[in-house]
Amino acid sequence: MNPRLFLALRPPPEVREGLLAIMGGVAGARWQDDAQLHLTLRYLGEVDIDVAEDLVDAFVHLRFAPLDIALTGTGCFERKGITHTLWAGVFPSPQLLALQSRAERCCIRAGLPPETRKYAPHVTLARLNATSGPVAPFCARTMGQSLGAWRADSYILYESHLHPGGSQYELVRVYRATE
Known part of the structure; x- marks a missing residue:
């Protein structure tokens, strides 16, 4: 079976705690747990094992300086008029x-x-799915909040394992910033 991979930045514990604290109030929502909270840089999907090994090595050469990340309010993604995801926004710094x-x-x-x-x-x-409760009260309560900031000095290659209760993420490799 080929691995299902993605690259992400992982918020530190204090930022994750703040995110977990605002979660709730939407009936039927499948809230992320602490282990699932991340900022995706690139979803790679299911990749051939040889390509995965090449990527593990290639990302070593992806140089970057530590960067500041700021979470800015909440929102939702919709498809065909049905809200399917609640999210914390990220200021898209250069x-x-x-x-x-x-x-x-x-x-x-x-x-x-x-x-x-x-x-x-x-x-x-x-x-969320079509039977989830209304999201407007959650968004009204959280959309203007500053939800945390951190200095990211690494990114992570994860493997995602699908389970009935939600995805579980396995750390494949951590890539550190170069100053």
């Missing part, structure tokens, strides 16, 4: 966008197809 762009180029060089969706930095808070 440094974050540059790191994401370099990660994208690294993936393309390794043979992955280019990402077709526009990069929308966020931390997923909950997954």
